[in-house]
Amino acid sequence: MPKFDYTDDSVAVIVGSGAGGGTMAHELTRRGIKVVLLEAGGRLTPADFSQDPGVAFGQLTWLDPRTQSGTWDAAKTSPNMPAWHCKTLGGTTVHWTAATPRLQRYEMQARSTYGDVPGTSLVDWPMDHDELKRWYVVAEKRMGVTRRHGMPGMPACNNFKVMHAGAKKIGYKRVHTNYLAINTKARDDRGGCIQQGFCSQGCKTAAKWSTLYTEIPRAEATGNLDLRTRSFVTRIEHDATGRASAVIYRDANGQEQRQKARFVCVAGNAIETARLLLLSESARFPKGLANGSDQVGRNYCHHLTSFIWGVFDKPIYAWRGATLAGVVEDENIYNPSRGFVGGYHLELVALDLPTLPLVGMPYGWGRDFTDLIDNYRNLAGMLINGEDMPQSTNRITLSTTAKDANGLPVAHIHCDDHANDIALRNHARQQGTKMYEAIGARKVVTSPGSVATHQMGTARMSKDPATGVTNPHGRAHEVPNLFLSDGSVLPTPGAANPTLTIVSLALRQAEHIVKEMSAGRV
């Protein structure tokens, strides 16, 4: 692996190695561009992934402190850890459950479709759905997605048989084993899924796509990648003309380093990306780097969630099999007669026994609480994934009370539920409950919204520099050689799990960067 000089200002620096950063590293290096990839976490291999859920959680999770406020459920259910994502090479693609739905056309035209919803900062995307769809196809072929481009669907597991029967019973039509970036047959030098469950602990067979063992090793094989793990970026510097010039980070030994750069791609997950821009304030950018619009950190979206558990009188063994191998798509529509705008997916889910009482159940204790666990064998499960409303006051700021190990303020997350959020989640809970009751569930239990696993919107793209942080290619309006390559640029969240969209936008952005470099504009 090459080691580029700290003073080499011809390299591209990428911050973060997950869906956006890992993909970007491969796309640039395979085109001959020298890349320094900085990842805060260390490098694991699938052989390292623990199968003890508690240990795996410690191996993979971003555990740096955060503070939070607001009325969303996570403030109550998970006060010390509002968001759950990874700090390890491969980022959150190591623990993700691999659902890869596409955003719908109406979701990318949220403001036009939903109208003026008071209290929201809804916008239309500054790009056309057909344009994104073209890149969805490229991304799906790259990752390998079930039910797309010849990859067989997942076979139906027990938990899905319950979901399917319940959904059909109440009249739903679009019910299948989900679009998943998980091999169902050997493909791309990786084997097929053996239905372990344990998607969230890291896939030991690598059947599930992760940049850890796809994009990153391929980038290394080009000879153009200088990968530096355990490297925590603290600041992006700019020169006198306002162009990003260097990235400051703490290396694996805790030493501060300054890597010069021709251009910088930030893909640190939407919370940390916003934090890094805010930390990089300067005389020229007093509100944070590239933040003349004051939109950095605002419009934070996370998707509306709730677990729904059906208790049956016969065994289901829901933990056996790929975690998210099922979906009901019928409610992913625009239909305000339901009492809200936006839509949702009902996704299959199971939790291992140790995790269920920690994150999957409403607060409680005593016999009401234990009844659900006593019936663990007989539980069917699903998870709501719903579109939340962007609000300019739902935002990431720098904490005024807590600092990280480097002495820098941690991210503070403020998030209030909008009335539309509450109406949508309640509707989804009712529909999920109906599904299970229609086929004989003796009890249905729903959980509060859980810790946020999808982070979006904190540096939204826009055509007008006054209303967003980047242009429609994720290029900062104010800093022409700074690109944002993760979920932070999504202007609205839709109801689609964001990874496929992040990968698609990164692929598109890489092509844009290369063209701009050829034209002498980067």
Next chain:
Amino acid sequence: MSEEQIVSFNRRSFMKTVTGAITGVIAVGSPLAALVPSRAWAVDLGALTDAQGAALLAMIRTIAPHDALDPAAYALVVAALDKDASGSPAAKTEMLAGIASLGVDFATASEATRVTTLKSIEASAFFQGVRVKTLLVLYNNPIAFAHFGYEGEAFSKGGYLFRGFNDLKWLPEVPLADSGPMPV
């Protein structure tokens, strides 16, 4: 928790300072019996007395009552709390004050009485600390896995692909169009 740790229940010498202990006998026919060399077990306590350990055990059983779950699983939670209390004088003081707040007869009181007592201290840091520790420990050990029927990791056994991931027979099979074929 590993099998090794279960075996250590029987090593009375494994802690230097022993204040109290919780003892029990694993039921005949329990799936756990196969995992341990002896059905009799004891958890040594470093910070807590026998009576304090018994009160804590009763509290944990009231928070998470599973009538048929072997008491050894509950003892693991007591052991974890005892370890926390042994960590610092302040932690021990806090733990002992919390246990004292349960009252002298808590361990032998009826479930209804114990519930009433716990409701009165539900907002306390002591109660919430014990509740969270219960969730963390009680369901993450081989005793609980065996009791609740959770089969755990499957990678070492080739996954669940040929070990029952689709063996449910009491509902109609899903049409192929909505699912996918078994891999060949």
